[in-house]
Amino acid sequence: MKKSIALLFQISALIGLIAIGACSQKDNVTEGETTPMLAKSELEDAAWHMEELYWEYVQKIDTVAYKTLWHNDFMGYPGFGDGVSDVRKIASWIPDLHKDPDLKYSYTLHKKGSNSIEDVVMVFYDTDYFWTDSQNQVVRKETYKFTHTWKKVDGKWLILGGMAAIKNQEVLGTESGK
Numbered sequence: 102m103k104k105s106i107a108l109l110f111q112i113s114a115l116i117g118l119i120a121i122g123a124c125s126q127k128d129n130v131t132e133g134e135t136t137p138m139l140a141k142s143e144l145e146d147a148a149w150h151m152e153e154l155y156w157e158y159v160q161k162i163d164t165v166a167y168k169t170l171w172h173n174d175f176m177g178y179p180g181f182g183d184g185v186s187d188v189r190k191i192a193s194w195i196p197d198l199h200k201d202p203d204l205k206y207s208y209t210l211h212k213k214g215s216n217s218i219e220d221v222v223m224v225f226y227d228t229d230y231f232w233t234d235s236q237n238q239v240v241r242k243e244t245y246k247f248t249h250t251w252k253k254v255d256g257k258w259l260i261l262g263g264m265a266a267i268k269n270q271e272v273l274g275t276e277s278g279k
Contacts, residue, residue, distance in 0.1 A: 180265035
């Protein structure tokens with residue numbers, strides 16, 4: 102009888118260990134299922150932070166640091182010119198923002214959306230450009246829409262592609278005579 106009880110105890114312990122292992126496996130599957138959602142938002146937050154850094158470089162006219170944000174094989178449709186551009190001319194527009202010494206350039210970002218697909222993040226946003234005079238009065242304003250596609254390459258976030266265009270300042274249906 103003592104052998105039966107000992108055997109029953111061992112079998113119960115074995116079943117308990119198997120159950121614990123099964124629960125542990127289930128927890129791992131659950132973690133695996135929820136981790137991509139966290140990773141997705143973390144990736145999108147990281148890409149948005151890179152957009153903020155991008156604009157800090159533009160504000161400081163730091164074209165050297167700005168150029169480090171771009172993948173060597175980048176191709177995009179910039180807001181300047183009429184054609185696509187590669188990485189060689191990507192910073193050419195920045196000095197023009199600051200060319201009038203009597204005006205101060207500044208900006209405001211408006212995040213519209215982002216989406217990560219695996220390890221690639223697309224960010225969509227508007228940027229208001231402001232030029233103010235010595236009395237801090239806005240003398241000029243433009244709004245552009247942007248999209249950039251980011252990917253972490255060798256531990257560093259880089260822009261693979263993108264597009265910028267001036268945003269139409271008129272609201273549809275409000276043109277005079279309509």
